[in-house]
Structure formats: structure tokens, C-alpha cells
Amino acid sequence: xVDVLSVVTDSVKDPKTPCWDDxxxxxxxxxxxxxxxxxxxxxxxxxFGQTWAYLAHESQLPEKNSFVTGTLGLRPIVIxxxxxxxxxxxxxxxxxxxxxxxxxxxxxxxxxxxxxHGWTFRxxxxxxxxxxxxxxxxxxxxSELGLGKVSRVESYRxxxxxxxxxxxxxxxxxxxxxxPWLDYWIDRAPDGxxxxxxxxxxxxxxxxxxxxxxxxxDGYHPSFSHRSLLEMASRLGDSKDMxxxxxxxxxxxxxxYSLGNGHSVIDQRPNFDGPGSIWANQxxxxxxxxxxxxxxxxxxxxxxRLLDISAxxxxxxxxxxxxxxxxxxxxxxxxxxxxKTQLVWNATSIGGVPEEVNTMRMRTQEDFPAFGEPDDQANxxxxxxxxxxxxxxxxxxxRGLNVDGWQSMDETGVVVSAVTxxxxxxSYFQEWLRLMNGARA
Amino acid sequence: xxxxxDYSDTxxxxxxxxxxxxxxxxxxxxxxxxDWAVADVNVARSAExxxxxxxxxxxxxxxxxxxxxxxxxxxxxxxxxPGGGNPRLEVSHAxxxxxxxxxxxxxxxxxxxxxQIPQSxxxxxxxxxxxxxxxxxxxxxxxxNFIVHEFRAGVGKTYPGWYGHVLxxxxxxxxxRLKQVNLLDSEHGHENLTLVF
Numbered sequence: 225x226v227d228v229l230s231v232v233t234d235s236v237k238d239p240k241t242p243c244w245d246d247x248x249x250x251x252x253x254x255x256x257x258x259x260x261x262x263x264x265x266x267x268x269x270x271x272f273g274q275t276w277a278y279l280a281h282e283s284q285l286p287e288k289n290s291f292v293t294g295t296l297g298l299r300p301i302v303i304x305x306x307x308x309x310x311x312x313x314x315x316x317x318x319x320x321x322x323x324x325x326x327x328x329x330x331x332x333x334x335x336x337x338x339x340x341h342g343w344t345f346r347x348x349x350x351x352x353x354x355x356x357x358x359x360x361x362x363x364x365x366x367s368e369l370g371l372g373k374v375s376r377v378e379s380y381r382x383x384x385x386x387x388x389x390x391x392x393x394x395x396x397x398x399x400x401x402x403x404p405w406l407d408y409w410i411d412r413a414p415d416g417x418x419x420x421x422x423x424x425x426x427x428x429x430x431x432x433x434x435x436x437x438x439x440x441x442d443g444y445h446p447s448f449s450h451r452s453l454l455e456m457a458s459r460l461g462d463s464k465d466m467x468x469x470x471x472x473x474x475x476x477x478x479x480x481y482s483l484g485n486g487h488s489v490i491d492q493r494p495n496f497d498g499p500g501s502i503w504a505n506q507x508x509x510x511x512x513x514x515x516x517x518x519x520x521x522x523x524x525x526x527x528x529r530l531l532d533i534s535a536x537x538x539x540x541x542x543x544x545x546x547x548x549x550x551x552x553x554x555x556x557x558x559x560x561x562x563x564k565t566q567l568v569w570n571a572t573s574i575g576g577v578p579e580e581v582n583t584m585r586m587r588t589q590e591d592f593p594a595f596g597e598p599d600d601q602a603n604x605x606x607x608x609x610x611x612x613x614x615x616x617x618x619x620x621x622x623r624g625l626n627v628d629g630w631q632s633m634d635e636t637g638v639v640v641s642a643v644t645x646x647x648x649x650x651s652y653f654q655e656w657l658r659l660m661n662g663a664r665a
Numbered sequence: 666x667x668x669x670x671d672y673s674d675t676x677x678x679x680x681x682x683x684x685x686x687x688x689x690x691x692x693x694x695x696x697x698x699x700d701w702a703v704a705d706v707n708v709a710r711s712a713e714x715x716x717x718x719x720x721x722x723x724x725x726x727x728x729x730x731x732x733x734x735x736x737x738x739x740x741x742x743x744x745x746x747p748g749g750g751n752p753r754l755e756v757s758h759a760x761x762x763x764x765x766x767x768x769x770x771x772x773x774x775x776x777x778x779x780x781q782i783p784q785s786x787x788x789x790x791x792x793x794x795x796x797x798x799x800x801x802x803x804x805x806x807x808x809x810n811f812i813v814h815e816f817r818a819g820v821g822k823t824y825p826g827w828y829g830h831v832l833x834x835x836x837x838x839x840x841x842r843l844k845q846v847n848l849l850d851s852e853h854g855h856e857n858l859t860l861v862f
Contacts, residue, residue: 421754422754422755422756423745423746423750423755423756423757423852424745424756424852425745425756425758426852426853426854426855427854427855427856427858428854428855428856429856429857430856449779451775451777452772452775452777452778452779453772455772455775455777456768456771456772456775459767459768459771460677508679508764509679509765510679510682510760510761510762510764510765511679511682511683511686511762512679513670513672513678513679513680514679514680514681514682514683517680566854571755571756573754579753582753582754583687583752583753583754586752586753586754586755586756586757586760587760589756590756590757590758590759590760593756593758594758594759594769594859595768595769595772595778598778598780598857598858598859599778599779599780601780601856601857602779602780602782602857603779606779
């Protein structure tokens with residue numbers, strides 16, 4: 225048995241000690257990864273910082289000099305557009321005495337003045353000036369006293385990511401085999417125009433951030449964790465939407481794909497056949513009947529497509545470490561402490577469609593945060609409570625491991641398996657391990 | 666679905682939630698943000714009695730009785746954007762027409778919703794009740810402040826805010842056409858919002 229406390233302590237003393245390998249096995253991970261403050265502290269530096277993390281969506285920065293505040297791990301940041309439209313992310317931390325320089329969630333600003341002592345910075349980070357400069361000596365060098373920056377910030381089709389790691393691969397290489405799935409999701413919008421200005425469900429749970437990532441690619445839990453939703457969905461006689469999880473999911477057409485770099489996706493689309501099928505199987509939302517009549521009357525040629533994009537995308541795409549694309553929502557994992565996490569469900573609307581389509585998308589995107597996610601989060605909290613048992617040390621992720629006929633690899637290295645395979649956990653923990661062991665490239 | 670379908674059972678069908686339904690919300694929002702004259706004491710007392718009865722049904726988890734207070738074309742609305750925003754383009758914590766409200770009560774009573782095992786215990790205080798009888802529509806608008814205390818799974822929480830009720834005449838009494846729940850911190854993070862406001 226590993227002496228966990230000494231292992232974890234040693235790693236903090238000497239980050240080069242490759243001890244994390246003792247805590248992540250092929251089929252299980254150690255409870256301390258979810259409970260130990262010291263592990264969390266190190267994750268917030270290495271996992272959030274040394275790989276690409278999702279920061280914001282470009283539609284939240286609609287014009288030149290727009291900004292939106294956010295976090296990279298625990299670091300407060302401001303994501304900005306400069307006067308030419310270029311994207312930046314600066315630490316929301318005055319170079320002088322560390323006060324946050326921006327205290328609004330979003331807005332338009334060419335510069336930020338620190339409210340504490342009045343130091344002023346451009347939205348690209350450079351120090352413009354400090355009040356009463358004659359109080360500083362000759363060695364006061366403005367060019368060295370700009371805001372700290374997230375050194376690499378890139379956008380992939382509107383999704384803004386950032387990393388502090390100069391040696392990290394390009395954003396496109398990092399996304400890798402997740403890219404075509406993200407493309408599918410974006411291209412459901414005509415012209416690919418996705419808009420994140422539709423309010424957000426900010427759902428806080430008392431549990432470790434990884435519990436949300438464990439769940440994003442989990443095709444095993446719906447029949448159990450979502451029993452209340454499945455039961456409710458059959459109230460009107462005909463079962464709708466997620467009810468296909470209640471059959472024998474491993475024999476069905478739904479699959480999970482392990483995409484590399486910690487990314488994974490569950491593809492629910494094989495449950496549907498042909499245009500209009502997603503809409504036909506959608507749980508009924510407010511206004512559905514009048515909306516369908518309107519769309520079929522006004523757009524008879526295009527109705528099935530418009531109806532389908534009013535309902536969810538039918539993929540669960542997890543991009544490590546903090547982006548979960550579920551339904552039509554852009555869900556962001558925000559770790560708050562080792563045992564507290566905020567999940568932000570950004571609702572999306574899309575361009576190039578009749579206004580009524582977006583209204584129906586709003587009603588659709590209220591359903592799961594009300595009747596699905598709360599039960600998952602209740603289970604996350606109960607996991608965190610169960611983890612207080614120190615004597616039972618391991619969390620298992622062995623479903624699907626060494627099961628004949630489940631997994632196959634395609635020519636791109638993507639592994640596809642039965643939907644309840646916990647391969648998404650096994651694969652992201654390899655990426656977690658790589659980062660925690662200090663890998664740079 | 667076709668022209669022959671009978672959509673009158675709004676616990677099953679939602680044909681009536683249309684552009685006019687959303688336009689009504691804009692109209693109610695205008696009224697709720699206006700200054701009102703002080704209501705007649707009997708009108709005020711009647712409205713307070715209605716709110717107290719509704720509060721008790723929720724606090725005693727009598728949700729099947731609670732839902733009977735609502736009209737067929739009702740909306741139980743908990744906006745995220747303070748004051749309501751534009752629900753056509755924004756999501757809400759709850760935007761329940763009669764069908765979704767029936768779903769919600771059904772869901773609460775399945776005994777399978779782990780976010781409600783154990784069930785929330787609530788007690789709410791309602792004060793600062795103001796009443797406006799709208800002569801144009803015949804609706805009675807009631808504005809009030811609330812504090813909902815919740816205890817669940819060993820944790821106590823407090824939710825302050827204000828209610829906007831639009832009541833429609835129903836025989837000798839009233840039914841709820843709109844219940845808008847404006848949480849003080851509606852757009853911020855919350856743990857487990859599955860309690861009924």
C-alpha cells in the first residue's frame with residue numbers, strides 16, 4: 225500500500241519526484257486526487273496553466289476593446305480585444321500591490337485603472353502610468369511593470385483558449401481529433417455563428433472539479449443518476465429524449481470515442497434517423513406545438529433542419545481540462561477549492577435563423593439544468609462525502625478494460641468503445657499525469 | 666400534430682405559448698416596475714391571504730394542491746437576468762408553462778430525484794405587499810418581498826428576493842396567471858436550486 229500522505233507531501237517538496245504514477249493506475253485513481261488540498265494547489269498551476277484551457281467565447285467580446293473577466297485555474301484574468309480586434313488575456317492583478325484592476329464581468333475599455341492606487345494599464349497589459357511619477361527613482365521602468373499575461377491566447381472558430389506554456393503544441397494540435405466534433409457542433413449554426421449572450425446557469429456543488437469531468441463522458445450513469453428525469457419523461461405516455469439510455473446501452477449504436485489529449489465524446493446521434501428525428505424525439509418544451517406549426521408553415525422546405533437545430537446537438541464533447549459541450553450549451557468547469565466547483569452552463573443562440581428558433585433553443589436549454597444536472601451534482605456531493613473514508617483508497621474506472629470486442633482503434637488513433645466504457649476517465653488521467661509530472665511539450 | 670388536435674389540456678400541450686404570451690411578459694414587467702398607489706385595506710388583506718396560503722402549500726410540500734392555484738395559461742418564472750431580461754433570447758432558472766410545471770411537480774414526487782433526497786424543508790416570510798388592480802385586463806398584480814429559508818441535507822440556506830404575482834379572476838377568488846420569482850442574486854452561482862420558490 226502506498227503511503228499517500230508522504231507521497232503527496234514529497235511531490236510538493238520536490239516536484240521532480242515522479243510519485244504521481246503511484247496514484248494513477250491503469251484501472252483506478254487514488255482518492256487523494258479528489259480530497260487533498262496540496263494536490264489541488266498543484267493542479268491549479270500545472271493542469272490549469274501548462275495546457276490549453278478554455279477561457280471564453282469570442283461572441284462575449286463583440287467589439288473592439290471589449291473585455292470579459294474569467295479565471296485560469298484560480299487566477300483571476302481579463303480576456304480582452306485590443307483596438308485592432310486582437311485577443312489577449314491579462315492577469316487581473318495590479319503589477320503594483322496586486323489588487324484586481326477590473327471588477328466588472330464584461331464591458332468595453334481601452335484601459336484599466338487600478339482602483340487602489342491609480343496605476344493604469346492598456347487592455348493589452350502595458351503600464352500607461354503610475355500617479356505622481358516623481359515619487360519613483362530612476363530605475364522605475366514602465367516597460368517592465370505591465371500586467372502579467374497569459375502568454376499564448378488563441379481562438380478556434382470563436383472558442384478562446386489560453387496557456388502559460390510556451391512549449392505547448394499549437395491549439396489545433398491540442399484539439400486534435402476533438403476538432404471535427406467541435407466543427408460538427410459549430411456547423412449546426414448556419415455560417416457557424418454561435419452566440420454566448422443568452423444568460424448562464426451557474427451551478428455550484430460541494431465536490432472536486434474532476435467529478436464534473438468524470439461525468440461529462442460517462443455513458444454509464446444516466447439510467448441511474450437520471451431516473452427521476454426518465455420517469456418524468458414518460459409522464460405523457462411516450463418516452464422521449466434520453467430514454468434510450470434506459471435500454472441496454474452497450475448493445476446499442478451509441479458509442480464513446482477516446483480522442484487523445486484527455487478529450488472524449490459520446491455520440492448519441494445514432495439513436496436518431498434522418499432529418500427531423502432529433503426534434504421528433506425532443507422532450508416537449510414550452511411553446512413547442514405552436515412553434516412547430518409556425519416553422520412548418522413558413523419554411524416548409526427547411527422545416528426539419530430548423531426544428532433539429534432548435535433541439536440539442538446530441539453529442540457530449542469533453543475537452544480537457546475544463547470544457548464540456550453538452551446539448552447546445554458551452555459548459556465550463558471552474559474549480560473553486562478542492563471540494564467546491566462551479567459549473568457554468570453558457571446557453572447559446574445562433575445566427576442566421578428565425579428568432580423563434582433561438583427562443584425554442586432557450587426553452588430547450590432550461591430542461592437539463594432543471595431536471596437532470598441537479599441529480600448528478602447531488603451524486604457528485606455524495607461522492608465527495610464517501611471519499612472521506614480514508615481506508616478505502618481507490619476510485620475505480622475499470623469498466624470496459626480488457627473486455628473482448630469493446631474497443632477498436634481507427635487509423636487516426638481514436639479508440640471507439642461501448643458507451644458505458646470508462647475509457648474517458650482512463651485516458652484523461654493519463655493526460656493529467658503527464659501534466660502533473662511536469663511535461664512541457 | 667395537425668389542425669384537428671385538441672390543445673386545450675395545457676398539462677399536455679403548449680400551443681398557447683406564442684408571441685402574444687411573451688409580449689404579455691413585457692407588459693407585466695412595465696407594470697411591476699411602476700410606482701403604485703397604496704391599495705385599499707380589504708384588497709391588500711385579500712392579496713396577503715392569497716400569498717400566505719400559497720406559501721403554506723409550498724412549505725408543506727403540498728405541490729399537487731399548489732399547482733391547482735395556477736391558471737391553464739400560467740407561467741412560473743424564475744429568471745436568471747435580474748428583473749427578467751428577455752426570455753426570448755435568454756435562459757431562466759425556471760420558465761414553466763402549465764406542462765412544465767406539471768412535469769416539475771411530477772418530478773419532485775417521483776421519489777427518485779437525488780437532488781431532493783432528502784427533500785428541502787422550507788419556510789418563507791412575505792412582506793411589503795403591494796397590490797394593483799389593472800382595469801384594462803381585469804388582472805390583479807401583487808408585488809412582495811420574500812425570504813425563503815431552506816434546510817436540506819444538514820445545510821441551511823437563505824434566499825431573499827421579490828415576487829411578482831399576476832392573478833386572474835376565478836369565480837369568487839383568484840388564480841395565478843404569472844408568478845415571477847426575482848432572486849436577489851439570480852445571475853450568480855447557486856447550489857441545488859431544485860427547491861420551489
